[in-house]
Amino acid sequence: MKFTIVVQADPLASQGSETALRFTRAALAAGHQIMRIFFYSEGVHSANRLALAPQDEACVPDQWQQLISEHQLDAVVCIAAAVRRGVVNETETRRYGKTGSSLIDSAELSGLGQLIAASVDSDRVVTFGGHR
Amino acid sequence: MKFTIVVQADPLASQGSETALRFTRAALAAGHQIMRIFFYSEGVHSANRLALAPQDEACVPDQWQQLISEHQLDAVVCIAAAVRRGVVNETETRRYGKTGSSLIDSAELSGLGQLIAASVDSDRVVTFGGHR
Amino acid sequence: MSDRTLHTLNRGPQSLSLFGSMRDAISPRDSLLLIEDGVYWATAAYAEMLAGLNCDKIYQLAADADARGIQSDRIEPVDDAGFVSLTVSHQRTLSWF
Amino acid sequence: MSDRTLHTLNRGPQSLSLFGSMRDAISPRDSLLLIEDGVYWATAAYAEMLAGLNCDKIYQLAADADARGIQSDRIEPVDDAGFVSLTVSHQRTLSWF
Amino acid sequence: MSRLLIISRQAPYGSSAAREALELALAGALFDQQVSLLLLDDAVFQLVAGQNPAAIQQKNHGAMLQSLPMYDVENLYASERSLNERGLEPSDLILPVKSLSTAEIQKLISEQDKVFHV
Amino acid sequence: MSRLLIISRQAPYGSSAAREALELALAGALFDQQVSLLLLDDAVFQLVAGQNPAAIQQKNHGAMLQSLPMYDVENLYASERSLNERGLEPSDLILPVKSLSTAEIQKLISEQDKVFHV
Numbered sequence: 260m261k262f263t264i265v266v267q268a269d270p271l272a273s274q275g276s277e278t279a280l281r282f283t284r285a286a287l288a289a290g291h292q293i294m295r296i297f298f299y300s301e302g303v304h305s306a307n308r309l310a311l312a313p314q315d316e317a318c319v320p321d322q323w324q325q326l327i328s329e330h331q332l333d334a335v336v337c338i339a340a341a342v343r344r345g346v347v348n349e350t351e352t353r354r355y356g357k358t359g360s361s362l363i364d365s366a367e368l369s370g371l372g373q374l375i376a377a378s379v380d381s382d383r384v385v386t387f388g389g390h391r
Numbered sequence: 392m393k394f395t396i397v398v399q400a401d402p403l404a405s406q407g408s409e410t411a412l413r414f415t416r417a418a419l420a421a422g423h424q425i426m427r428i429f430f431y432s433e434g435v436h437s438a439n440r441l442a443l444a445p446q447d448e449a450c451v452p453d454q455w456q457q458l459i460s461e462h463q464l465d466a467v468v469c470i471a472a473a474v475r476r477g478v479v480n481e482t483e484t485r486r487y488g489k490t491g492s493s494l495i496d497s498a499e500l501s502g503l504g505q506l507i508a509a510s511v512d513s514d515r516v517v518t519f520g521g522h523r
Numbered sequence: 524m525s526d527r528t529l530h531t532l533n534r535g536p537q538s539l540s541l542f543g544s545m546r547d548a549i550s551p552r553d554s555l556l557l558i559e560d561g562v563y564w565a566t567a568a569y570a571e572m573l574a575g576l577n578c579d580k581i582y583q584l585a586a587d588a589d590a591r592g593i594q595s596d597r598i599e600p601v602d603d604a605g606f607v608s609l610t611v612s613h614q615r616t617l618s619w620f
Numbered sequence: 621m622s623d624r625t626l627h628t629l630n631r632g633p634q635s636l637s638l639f640g641s642m643r644d645a646i647s648p649r650d651s652l653l654l655i656e657d658g659v660y661w662a663t664a665a666y667a668e669m670l671a672g673l674n675c676d677k678i679y680q681l682a683a684d685a686d687a688r689g690i691q692s693d694r695i696e697p698v699d700d701a702g703f704v705s706l707t708v709s710h711q712r713t714l715s716w717f
Numbered sequence: 718m719s720r721l722l723i724i725s726r727q728a729p730y731g732s733s734a735a736r737e738a739l740e741l742a743l744a745g746a747l748f749d750q751q752v753s754l755l756l757l758d759d760a761v762f763q764l765v766a767g768q769n770p771a772a773i774q775q776k777n778h779g780a781m782l783q784s785l786p787m788y789d790v791e792n793l794y795a796s797e798r799s800l801n802e803r804g805l806e807p808s809d810l811i812l813p814v815k816s817l818s819t820a821e822i823q824k825l826i827s828e829q830d831k832v833f834h835v
Numbered sequence: 836m837s838r839l840l841i842i843s844r845q846a847p848y849g850s851s852a853a854r855e856a857l858e859l860a861l862a863g864a865l866f867d868q869q870v871s872l873l874l875l876d877d878a879v880f881q882l883v884a885g886q887n888p889a890a891i892q893q894k895n896h897g898a899m900l901q902s903l904p905m906y907d908v909e910n911l912y913a914s915e916r917s918l919n920e921r922g923l924e925p926s927d928l929i930l931p932v933k934s935l936s937t938a939e940i941q942k943l944i945s946e947q948d949k950v951f952h953v
Contacts, residue, residue, distance in 0.1 A: 260708055267835065271476050271851050272851060275630065278655060278656060282700060285703065288701070289705075299737065300404075300737050301403075308491075309479050309492075310475060311474040339740065340403075340737065342442075343442060343448075344436065344439070345436065345441035345493060352441060352443065357440070359440075359492065375744050375750060378831050378833075384831045384832075384833070385713045386833060388834060391717060404733060406587075406730060409774065410533075414606055417606065421607050423607065423611075432852065432855050447776075502862070503859055504865070506862070507868060511868065515610050516615075517618070518618040533731065534731070537758040538637075540635075541634075541844070544875045547937040547941075560728045560730070566804065567804055568802065586772035587730075590771075590775065591730060592765040593765070617944065623827055625832070632880065634876040634877040637758050641796070641799075644757075644798065645822050645826055647826070657880075660877065663921065683890035686890060687893065688883060689887065712829060712830070712831060713832070714832045
């Protein structure tokens with residue numbers, strides 16, 4: 260089956276981003292196709308490459324980066340949600356007169372239309388939420 | 392009176408960081424002393440200089456940067472909470488073998504002891520929380 | 524000066540257990556300031572629950588009530604300066620969120 | 621295949637209104653999977669509330685129950701592969717958080 | 718055309734959740750899908766008339782909700798129980814909303830291709 | 836020496852809140868303050884014996900709680916109501932905790948110099 264995975268959980272404030280990682284690995288292992296991973300709301304923090312974890316702890320953005328690269332998955336970070344939260348690439352920071360970047364290499368910034376399009380083309384959409 | 396302000400709210404997910412900004416301005420206007428502003432938990436995102444807001448919207452980290460600079464306030468971001476969330480300076484990213492920085496200029500990374508010390512020396516500690 | 528705690532509450536009525544813990548913790552001389560989504564507790568539907576709190580005074584942050592279209596004559600509004608004053612007139616502040 | 625929704629719930633018993641909205645939304649053919657802090661609903665104290673849900677089957681994510689020291693013989697555990705299977709066997713997933 | 722349901726459970730202003738639910742609903746409509754928005758629990762406060770968030774530097778959520786029909790988000794629903802518990806009458810609301818019983822909520826969900834909760 | 840109370844309302848693992856409350860309590864004790872930790876609502880689940888978070892890649896929260904007395908965080912309190920509602924008996928818990936009535940919670944708060952909620 261074709262899946263769209265929606266990550267809305269802050270990777271520190273909530274467990275949801277880690278649950279989504281495990282779910283995605285299990286779906287791939289079962290032979291399913293991941294159409295797109297879409298990071299929205301606080302989930303965009305899951306795509307911040309500047310997140311640093313002590314050696315004995317899991318670094319969620321590094322794990323997403325690895326999983327996405329290894330399986331060449333399509334990963335989109337909601338641009339409106341991300342730029343407001345400081346998850347940005349050089350193009351965006353320059354546009355706002357700042358410098359620097361924080362987005363993981365394996366994901367791209369784009370609009371909510373990318374979530375709608377993937378959802379419509381998928382058999383299943385599974386959302387991993389955080390705390391509200 | 393001497394105040395310590397504790398910001399634990401994600402500036403997007405919650406209103407608490409903006410309420411803390413208004414409270415701090417009002418306390419200064421009333422002639423109170425701000426001993427320290429301490430960013431903890433999801434509040435560390437309030438000190439991410441890479442956060443970008445459209446022109447017609449408030450950019451909370453920019454507002455903190457401005458308030459702290461203008462009044463030369465002491466602002467500390469919990470280092471353990473911040474590095475895990477990608478709010479970092481060059482020293483920290485280098486230590487973890489990455490590059491880049493995202494911390495606002497006016498705040499420094501330090502430990503929870505800085506919150507304890509300021510709290511003990513203050514007449515009042517006011518916490519601005521987020522959503523749990 | 525008598526010993527008093529200022530409680531702030533920033534979540535709305537769906538956070539019922541938060542309200543319950545605040546109710547357990549509030550003392551007769553304490554005050555409560557409703558902020559952010561907490562101002563929804565000032566609406567008529569929750570008048571009885573607020574009246575059931577064993578505390579002294581209840582306030583609401585005016586900017587938050589205005590933002591949300593909440594009109595409540597029974598709950599005294601304070602502005603940001605008033606919020607600061609309340610933290611001064613109470614020995615400690617406890618934030619519920 | 622009959623039309624069924626898989627509901628997931630990731631918050632514990634203090635999120636009572638979340639549980640209430642989920643209860644309103646769940647249908648007799650639907651299933652519920654307790655994940656993350658949601659596994660605390662599988663403890664004995666909440667057996668009656670779970671039994672009151674008008675749904676088909678209730679599951680819990682095993683890794684989350686183990687992490688929290690929750691032992692519940694009444695609620696069927698599933699692993700991550702089982703979670704994926706449940707999303708396949710139900711037409712849609714609705715996540716409560 | 719897919720039937721997409723967006724569920725919101727949060728009040729406006731206190732968090733970005735209400736706004737992000739609205740933006741997803743708009744995106745669905747702009748991509749020509751059949752979008753419904755369902756407000757549960759404190760999310761029904763999004764409908765309160767007379768919102769004025771100027772002093773807290775935010776955009777008027779009520780006005781954003783009012784614009785939904787213009788973008789072809791025609792189906793705006795709210796939980797009857799959530800409205801009643803909060804004492805909200807139709808005259809308190811900034812725009813008309815279809816009030817749903819639990820049976821109607823269940824039916825609405827069962828008719829969707831995909832359900833989002835923001 | 837200041838009397839500092841740290842209040843936690845969250846279960847372990849589902850969020851970082853429980854852990855961050857504990858770390859603040861430890862910091863207070865390391866800086867020689869008189870620290871109390873009060874667990875309310877789902878935070879009493881932090882006390883459950885037999886936690887095994889290896890499969891979710893997190894550190895054992897129960898073991899961290901058990902280490903508190905070694906760092907001179909001697910005062911560990913929990914709401915009696917929260918424990919009772921969750922059916923938690925002393926034998927279910929990983930370490931002894933002082934169970935407080937509402938009157939005792941109010942008294943504890945009134946005795947503090949500063950109160951934190953993480």
